[in-house]
Amino acid sequence: MVQLPRDNNQTDRLRAPVIRIGAWQWLKSNLFNGVFNSVVTILVCIFLYKIIPPFVRWAFIDSLWLSTADQCRAGDGACWSIIPANIRFIIFGFYPYELHWRPTVAMIMLISLLFYSKNRNHWNTSLGYIWIAGLLIMGILMRGGIWGLTAVESDQWGGLPLTLMLSVFGMFAAYPLGILLALGRRSKMPAIKTLCILYIELIRGVPLISLLFMSAVLFPLFLPAGLTVNKIIRAQAAIILFTAAYIAEVVRGGLQAISRGQYEAAESLGLNYVQKMRLVVLPQALKIVIPPTVGILISAFKDTSLVVIIALYDILKTTRSVLGNPSWMGFSPEAYIFVALIYFVCCYAMSNYSRRLERELHS
Amino acid sequence: MKLMKLLLIITIVLLSGVGFAGQTVDNVKAKGFVQAGANGDLFGFGKPDEKGIWRGLDVDTGRAIAAAVFGDASKIKFIPLTAVQRFTALQSGEIDVLCRNATQTLGRDSELGLDFAQVNYYDGQGFLVPKKMKLKNAKQLDGATVCVLPGTTTELNVADYFRVNKMKMKPVVIENNAELAKAFFAGRCDVLTSDASQLAGIRAVAPKPDDYVILPDIISKEPLAPAVRHGDNQWKDIVNYSVLAMIEAEELGITSKNVDEMLKSANPAVQRFLGVAPGNGKALGLNEKWAYNIIKQVGNYGEVFERNVGKNTPLKLERGLNALWKNGGLMYSPPFR
Numbered sequence: 046m047v048q049l050p051r052d053n054n055q056t057d058r059l060r061a062p063v064i065r066i067g068a069w070q071w072l073k074s075n076l077f078n079g080v081f082n083s084v085v086t087i088l089v090c091i092f093l094y095k096i097i098p099p100f101v102r103w104a105f106i107d108s109l110w111l112s113t114a115d116q117c118r119a120g121d122g123a124c125w126s127i128i129p130a131n132i133r134f135i136i137f138g139f140y141p142y143e144l145h146w147r148p149t150v151a152m153i154m155l156i157s158l159l160f161y162s163k164n165r166n167h168w169n170t171s172l173g174y175i176w177i178a179g180l181l182i183m184g185i186l187m188r189g190g191i192w193g194l195t196a197v198e199s200d201q202w203g204g205l206p207l208t209l210m211l212s213v214f215g216m217f218a219a220y221p222l223g224i225l226l227a228l229g230r231r232s233k234m235p236a237i238k239t240l241c242i243l244y245i246e247l248i249r250g251v252p253l254i255s256l257l258f259m260s261a262v263l264f265p266l267f268l269p270a271g272l273t274v275n276k277i278i279r280a281q282a283a284i285i286l287f288t289a290a291y292i293a294e295v296v297r298g299g300l301q302a303i304s305r306g307q308y309e310a311a312e313s314l315g316l317n318y319v320q321k322m323r324l325v326v327l328p329q330a331l332k333i334v335i336p337p338t339v340g341i342l343i344s345a346f347k348d349t350s351l352v353v354i355i356a357l358y359d360i361l362k363t364t365r366s367v368l369g370n371p372s373w374m375g376f377s378p379e380a381y382i383f384v385a386l387i388y389f390v391c392c393y394a395m396s397n398y399s400r401r402l403e404r405e406l407h408s
Numbered sequence: 409m410k411l412m413k414l415l416l417i418i419t420i421v422l423l424s425g426v427g428f429a430g431q432t433v434d435n436v437k438a439k440g441f442v443q444a445g446a447n448g449d450l451f452g453f454g455k456p457d458e459k460g461i462w463r464g465l466d467v468d469t470g471r472a473i474a475a476a477v478f479g480d481a482s483k484i485k486f487i488p489l490t491a492v493q494r495f496t497a498l499q500s501g502e503i504d505v506l507c508r509n510a511t512q513t514l515g516r517d518s519e520l521g522l523d524f525a526q527v528n529y530y531d532g533q534g535f536l537v538p539k540k541m542k543l544k545n546a547k548q549l550d551g552a553t554v555c556v557l558p559g560t561t562t563e564l565n566v567a568d569y570f571r572v573n574k575m576k577m578k579p580v581v582i583e584n585n586a587e588l589a590k591a592f593f594a595g596r597c598d599v600l601t602s603d604a605s606q607l608a609g610i611r612a613v614a615p616k617p618d619d620y621v622i623l624p625d626i627i628s629k630e631p632l633a634p635a636v637r638h639g640d641n642q643w644k645d646i647v648n649y650s651v652l653a654m655i656e657a658e659e660l661g662i663t664s665k666n667v668d669e670m671l672k673s674a675n676p677a678v679q680r681f682l683g684v685a686p687g688n689g690k691a692l693g694l695n696e697k698w699a700y701n702i703i704k705q706v707g708n709y710g711e712v713f714e715r716n717v718g719k720n721t722p723l724k725l726e727r728g729l730n731a732l733w734k735n736g737g738l739m740y741s742p743p744f745r
Contacts, residue, residue, distance in 0.1 A: 118615070131458045142459040200487050203460075262493055265500035276487070356448060356488040366456065368586045369449050371722035374613045375590055 114372040127376045128383050131367040135383075138203020138358040144195060148206040151183040155209060163398060165405060199277050203358035205387070207277070211349040211359065215284040216342050222285065223292025224331075228322065230297055241293070248290035253348055256283040261355035280352050288345045295337045299330035332406050339399035343392050360384060432636070432643035433477070433693065436504055441483045444470040445503040448488030449585070451609060452717040452725075453509050453529070453632075462486050465716045466507040469528050469634055472650045472706045473505060476698040481705035491560075495520055498637060505647055506635040511561065516635075523644050524633040526651040528709075530729035530738050532626035533565050534604040536611055539621050541598065546625035550575040555588050555597040557581070565628040566601045589613065603630055609723040646692055653699045656681060656741040657708035659732055664707040667700060681744045688744055699744070709739060 076086040107122025110129070117124035128135070137145050158179050161167060187206065190196035202210070229241035248256070260279040268274065303326055311325040331338075353362040364380045367373055373380075436442055446467055447454035454464040467486060474484035489497050489508060497503045499521060509531075510516070512524040537543050546569070556563050558581040570577045580597045582588040589610045592600040600610065604626060611620050634651065636644050657663070660678055662670045670678055679685040682700045689696035706712060713730060717723045731737025 134456060134458050134460050137460065139456060139460045142461070198485070200485070258492075262496045265496065265502055268500070354490065356490045356493060358448075358488065365584070365586075366449060367458070369451055369455065370457075371451050371609045371613050374586050374610075375593075377586060377590070 114376075117376065123379050124376045125379055125383075127367065127373050127379050131370075131373070134204070135360065135363045135367060135380075136204045138207065138363045139201045140203065140206075141195070141197060141201065144189075144197065147186045147189070147194070147197075148202075148204075151186040152206055152209060154179055154183055154186075155213065159213075165402075199275055202277065204363045205360045207352075207357065208349055208359045208361075211277075211281055211284055211352065212346040214281060215288055215345055215349065218285045219288035219292055219345070220338075222289035224296050224327070226289060226293035227296035227300060230293065231300055245290045245293050248287055249294070253283070253287050253351055254354060256287055257351060257355050259283070276355065276357060280355060280357055284345065284349065287348075288341065291341045291345075292338060295334050295341060296330065298337070299332075299334035300326065302333050303330050332403075335399055335403050335406075339396060343395055346391060346395070347388060360387065432504055432640045433646060436477060436643075440478075441485050442470065442474045442477060442505065443503045444473075444484055444486050445489040445494055445497050445506045445508050446470065446486040447508045450509060452605065452721060452723045454486070454488075454507065463716065465529060465712060466509055466632075466634070468706050468712045468716065469651055469654075470505065470507040472654055472702045473634075473647055475701040475705045476646060476650045476653070476692075476694055479695055479697060479701045481701070495522065495635075498522065498635060501637075504636070504643070509632045510635050511630045512633045512635075521638045522635045523638045523640075524635050525644060525648040526655070526741075527631040527633040527738075528651050529605070529632040531603045531605050531630035531632055532729075533562055533601060533628040533630065534607050534626050535623040536592070536600045536602075536607045536620055537598065537623060539619050543621075543623060546623050546627065547573060547575075549577070549599060551577070552598040553578040553580055553596070555580045555582065555592045555600040557585065557588060557602065558583060561628070561630075562602055569627045585610075605717065605723065605725060608725050612722050612724060642693060646694065649692060650702060652741040653681075653702050653744070654706070654709040654712060655732070655739045656744055657699070657703045658710040658739075659734070659741065662703055662708060663711055664703055664705070667703045671700070677744070 077083045102122070104123045107120060108125055109117050109120055109122060110125045112120075112124075112126045114124070114126070114130075117126055133142065133145060137148055140148055158176065162172060162176075185191065185194070187202060188197060188199065226241050226245060229237045230245065232238050232241070257280060260283040261276065264274070264279060307325055307329065308321065311321040316324065350359055350361040352359050353365070356362075358366065361384055364384050368377050368380055446462060446464075449455060450464065450466075452464055454462065454466040457463050470484050470486065471481040475481040477483075486507075487497075487503065489503075489506075494506055494508050494510065495516070498506050506522075509529070510524075511531075512527065516522050517524055535546050535549070537549075543549070549570075554566060554577050556566055556579055563579070563581070566577070567579075580591065582591055585602075585606070588600065588602075591597065592610075593614055600607070602610070604622070607622050611617050611622065614620050634647055636647055660670075660675070660681060662678065662681070667682070671682055671684060673679065673682075676685065680688060682703075683689055683696035683698070686696045689698050692698065695701075707715070710732075713725075713727065714720065717725045719725075727735070727737060729738050731739065733740040
């Protein structure tokens with residue numbers, strides 16, 4: 046072995062390291078590292094190649110956006126024209142055509158209120174008043190009858206306002222009710238405890254559809270002859286009662302997760318039951334159960350579409366109704382994709398917000 | 409179980425206690441509008457258009473009732489009802505009249521506590537087949553796969569028909585009319601069965617309508633009629649004669665366009681009908697102009713038929729059984745005197 050003379054420029058003679066970055070290397074180490082993965086990658090690529098270009102051609106290149114149904118039938122692509130041609134019925138249902146600005150304004154108000162309430166800095170008493178005032182104005186806008194607005198009976202409400210109303214009111218009313226039920230179920234008073242258990246288990250023991258049927262078909266028969274309760278209110282009540290039972294169980298999980306020490310500490314401070322729950326236990330418990338609660342709220346939002354079975358025209362039903370029109374029959378993929386997008390936007394916003402809330406509360 | 413039994417007993421007690429003898433028309437007049445149940449999904453019979461305005465033969469029948477009672481065809485509110493809800497809604501008093509393509513049957517007329525008025529559409533179940541199958545009639549359908557809506561009399565009728573004729577069938581049940589049609593056009597079944605009024609509409613939206621034919625066989629009777637609660641005879645008479653007035657007007661040659669000229673007609677039948685010679689209105693407890701208002705605002709039966717399901721609509725239905733008796737159909741009105 047010949048001892049190489051060491052010089053000061055040794056680093057110059059070292060070979061450059063093999064570059065392990067770049068697209069090719071990434072592919073090699075992630076998608077083609079081994080026979081199995083390579084085969085899977087190739088299969089997936091073939092699958093995507095078969096699916097995506099035809100879909101893009103159908104949905105975008107060959108598609109028609111503002112045509113008549115007959116032109117659509119002549120073409121090969123997607124017929125998005127079904128949406129603009131029927132958009133007002135899809136969104137507003139039976140609401141009188143020339144009064145559509147009213148539900149539009151009400152929906153914008155509702156959405157801006159929700160956006161405003163997103164920020165936790167705005168959570169104070171005045172927000173409560175803003176909501177009450179907002180809901181009152183929205184109710185007046187939808188229903189009319191005063192200030193020179195034409196009265197519109199609630200059985201003419203439909204489409205997106207109905208979906209939003211059923212879900213927003215369903216969630217807001219079910220949440221406190223669910224908390225009360227959860228507290229009741231953990232109560233030491235036997236009567237309250239039994240009642241709450243009975244309620245929760247009875248409601249959770251039947252599907253929402255059967256509750257809706259009961260509210261629509263059975264309930265009117267119990268009322269004295271001539272007295273009828275509005276169909277929407279009956280459905281709304283069924284949704285609230287149903288969602289509350291599920292929220293109760295989720296909240297109970299949160300209550301059980303709080304250690305005994307917290308309860309005892311609160312008691313040793315001399316707090317009474319209400320103070321103990323409001324100041325110490327519930328804030329911690331509700332924070333823990335944000336993810337499952339949002340899960341329930343999202344599924345409650347989607348469950349509002351079940352009101353079709355009692356012939357309420359929510360946005361899914363108005364869309365299906367359009368598809369029953371002979372001239373637009375057969376363009377169901379386009380219409381369903383549109384409704385799916387609306388549902389997705391709402392649900393994604395909810396889950397996104399819940400993650401933000403979790404982050405903020407944990408810090 | 410005890411709870412369920414209790415609920416059942418309460419239901420029965422309440423049901424038996426429901427009696428509205430002779431008060432519907434007063435209720436309706438006090439409310440200021442007729443509350444009607446409609447289909448909501450059936451094009452040509454009861455369905456909102458793209459502006460959310462109700463259109464259809466059943467809906468126009470309802471408007472005729474409103475015109476008769478109030479002299480204003482717009483004083484009616486429709487609520488969409490499902491097949492399950494429709495009779496409960498009537499029994500519970502939620503609606504005053506059901507204009508929702510309900511087939512009149514003995515059971516519904518008696519046990520369910522309903523009364524059916526004059527039939528406003530005679531329907532029947534038929535078959536739609538691809539032309540390339542070269543079928544002459546439904547007897548040749550042995551072994552066919554049949555597309556049919558579940559839970560309807562349609563499904564039962566077709567099963568009966570195949571059994572009686574000792575043929576085999578493979579049913580393909582799909583919940584929704586539009587999807588059913590799609591499955592048929594995609595070749596998932598050999599034959600599609602539904603009410604004849606629907607088959608024409610389904611054929612019209614086929615990718616190539618000429619590739620399909622409707623077989624001549626009609627395998628069931630489906631007399632569709634508006635329904636009211638049993639036991640309220642005055643209200644039933646009003647509903648009944650509102651439908652009959654449209655039929656009688658067609659027979660007398662009175663249309664929404666010439667009705668004002670017809671007021672001067674010398675024909676005593678026309679004079680009685682339009683209330684120029686009074687009597688009919690008083691007999692029914694209505695304004696003497698009631699029939700005039702129906703024809704002026706809604707039209708006679710022929711006009712209503714052509715407007716909703718006739719040749720210029722996507723359904724393109726022939727009059728067939730629904731022609732006047734003079735033209736070989738079943739539409740026949742007793743004399744208006």
